[in-house]
Amino acid sequence: MRILLICLLFPFIASAQGFQVNLQGQVQQGMASAGTALMQDASSLFFNPGGASFVNRNEISIGTTFTIAKGAFLEHNTFETAKTTSPVSTPFTAYGLFQIKDSSRLKLGLAVYTPFGSTVQWEDGWTGRFALTRLRLLSIFVQPTVSYRITDKIGIGAGFVYSYGSVNLQRDLPVTQGTTENSDGYGRVELDGTGQGFGYNVGIYVEPIPQLSIGLTYRSQVNMKLNSGTATFSVPTSLEENFPDGDFVSELPLPQVATLGFGVHPNSKLDLALDINYVGWKAYDTLAFDYANNTESLVDTKSARLYENIFAFRLGGQYALSKSLRIRAGVGYGISPVQDGYVTPETPDANRFNYTLGLGYNFGDHFTTDISMLYTTATREDTNLETNLSGTFKVHVFAPGISINYKF
């Protein structure tokens, strides 16, 4: 209990860029989510399938991160402030890594994780409500993986990704309803849908000398296709014909990520890790909604997003205080994929530093627990070219997480 408390007092990091959530392993989260060239546990299935073959035992790991994001928006003309009341989101991970027989070069694994998603809820009546009142985005990736240690110094791995996602977007419509004068009863629309997509995750892990490890991974783009979303309109009775409830089709690209990682091990107690990510956000060019029942008022929409490909850097370290206790820290820097003029209340994104701390503790031979904590803040001023919403977004993110690992 004492240890747990101490750990929780350390801010730690998970980084989010765009609507990507980088919370896939508590060990790595303690080190700014660097880990492509470290092969420490079953979460290597995500971070580097090539490195998974170097993990020595069977391992099952489950974890979650309580992501608390608080946002605010200062409108630049009225100087009115709006706040988010987003609920705590809990991206989770579940990894299972198995060897066919002892000391086998071949490992089989199954990874389930949530690499994209968040819920943004703006306060009632805020001035940007015709752009967005609430967005819930969730994706679950299921990744069966094969990892093979070619030599004692090289491992390769590949995973097939099946992804399932859901999106729920709500915003107000600028049509006033009601018989009461001065009514503020604006219409609203809710777009709700689920989709799926496919992709892969491949990696290579090399340990040229004991003091150095190198990892290179590529996670493919996954196009989440929402083929039968449901649009529900709440509008004045006289306009119901103009806004018929019905199906819509949309698509959201979850970008490809290439990562080059280095691990340095100066002595048996210290590990340092550096990851350089290149994220293919350029794929998020347009957010389009194609409605099945078009009317004069309800036309298909295409909103430019024009995201840019970006780099992110993650630097972290781990130090073993004793045989059973490790402490970690890290710092990350991410460049925002969102250009000026395209910042939206969905993802008020900015270049940002992430700071993380973490801790790992062994309970005997079989059980390990890792905890981590992330803190990041971002501020972005913009005037959106589509909605003309002009102001400053600011967000604070705190994300404490925990995982429990069983090795056998």
Next chain:
Amino acid sequence: MMQLKKYFCLSLLGLALACTPKIESEEFSLGEVDPTSYVAIGGANTAGYSDDALHFRGQQNSFVSIIATQLNQVQNIPFSSPLLSEFSSGINLNGDSRLILGYKTDCNNETSLSPVRFSASGDGNALTNVFSDGPFNNIGVPFMKAIDVNTAGYSNPFYARIASNPASSSILQDVQALNPTFFTIQLGEHDLMEYALSGGTASTPTPVNGASGVGFDGSLNEVVQTITSSGAKGAISNIPDILNYPYFTTVPYNGLTLDAANAQSLNNVFNPLGISFQEGENAFTVEDPNEPFGVRKLVEGELILLSIPLDSVKCNGMGSIVPIPHEYVLTLDEVNIINNARTGYNSAILNTAQQYNLAFVDASTFYNSLNTGIVYNGVSLDAEFVTGGFFSLDGRNLNPIGHALLANEFIKATNDKYNSRIPLANATSYPGVIFP
């Protein structure tokens, strides 16, 4: 202090308590503006007349009330409008109630969404004098011309309602009695509008030049000179292109759609008069005493007024076999008269603003932006009738959201001129057209 707060937040991290981010806002200030006695002078917009009547919701959301609300964020000021009862049906010069959106069945027995009167008749009691409930900062008088501002005993029921002495007082006298320290002026629209609303059958617009009570420039000068004589500061706006209001743009000049048979039967009648029709779109016919047979087709640039009886057009051949009566049409000559007068008024307004060093509001440019459409915080607005979301149901005056945007133009001009920092209004918090 900020640092302390920051560390306090950070120290709470472990408890998973996140502080909501605070974004530093700019300090508001009044600069050279002294809003202690804000007086608004103007016509329909200033009064909050909309939906073709004076009524509570319109008055409450007049752009000048919204300016006062914003001034109040910087310094508490009194601002009072001569409000009708919240439950009043509203009143206009014909004794009608205000317009609301409802359902109307036309001569073809087709029912559709349309502006209809809130009740069979207007609120007759609303026009009794309420001066003793004042003082009122809002001296907006619908249908007031610039030349009427200093007319003693000015005969206008909306002035008589708020006059200190309906038989003998003038608007300008009543303004002076309030000792204004800050003012907004919108004058001149009705000097054009009376002629425009009559389809060019009323007397021509107020002359640009002339003494107070006769010409626009002299009348305006008297108002501004009087009100600034004890150092008051204020903002004045020019006049938008009223002919781009939905009242004049909703019914197209060439809205007569004919099939081959109808075109032929009209040709049988009109060809001998030198007028021909074709299948598809045609210009409507209009009365014209200057033509040999008293009828011709409209030409591009001529405008049909929203007052045209649409049932007559749909079912009784108005605009085809029966030419449209002149009172529903502005011909090219009449359009020119209005445009020339407006140009003259607007240069007089600009000169006056410069001469008296006032904040100048370019309402004309602002309204023009609505013709192509604007997007305000995700809300699309344009100058279309009803669907545009900017004009009220009378097609001439503004909705509350339109008033909020106009108020912001005044506040921006004031901030620029007087080094003040008055926050703009959040227009999305004001209602648009209310749908049943």
